[in-house]
Amino acid sequence: MNKRIDICPCGAGNKSYADCCGRYIEGGEAAPGAEALMRSRYTAYTRLREDYLRSTWHASTRPAQLGLEQDVATKWLGLEVKRHEHKEADHALVEFVARYKVHGRAHCLHEVSRFVREDGKWYYVDGDVSWGPR
Numbered sequence: 001m002n003k004r005i006d007i008c009p010c011g012a013g014n015k016s017y018a019d020c021c022g023r024y025i026e027g028g029e030a031a032p033g034a035e036a037l038m039r040s041r042y043t044a045y046t047r048l049r050e051d052y053l054r055s056t057w058h059a060s061t062r063p064a065q066l067g068l069e070q071d072v073a074t075k076w077l078g079l080e081v082k083r084h085e086h087k088e089a090d091h092a093l094v095e096f097v098a099r100y101k102v103h104g105r106a107h108c109l110h111e112v113s114r115f116v117r118e119d120g121k122w123y124y125v126d127g128d129v130s131w132g133p134r
């Protein structure tokens with residue numbers, strides 16, 4: 001892997017990981033909005049960063065563990081954010097499609113995710129998911 005062109009997997013422009021989602025995942029900076037948080041969570045999945053995923057998951061819905069370490073078969077291919085909508089100041093929806101491969105077979109995950117802001121920090125709550133072949 002070429003580290004000089006370490007483009008962030010979330011697809012938000014041609015920014016490097018360090019200038020994009022790495023700021024939130026590694027730098028401890030809070031994502032400024034639901035879409036940025038959603039993108040950084042996608043990137044965290046690609047990097048098996050269970051710690052970050054749990055820390056950005058709302059306490060009411062957070063799973064005890066995600067088991068990402070065991071999930072080495074999933075290869076994430078790309079993210080497309082379809083919609084970002086604020087319900088109220090502290091509630092937002094983000095609709096996205098994420099493409100991935102498992103054992104060479106392509107899939108896509110289509111989700112409308114709910115986010116909430118508490119004490120100035122955005123959290124993922126839950127989502128309506130549909131899976132399908134791409």
Ligand SMILES: [Zn+2]
Nearest residue numbers: 008010020021
């Ligand atoms: Zn990013």
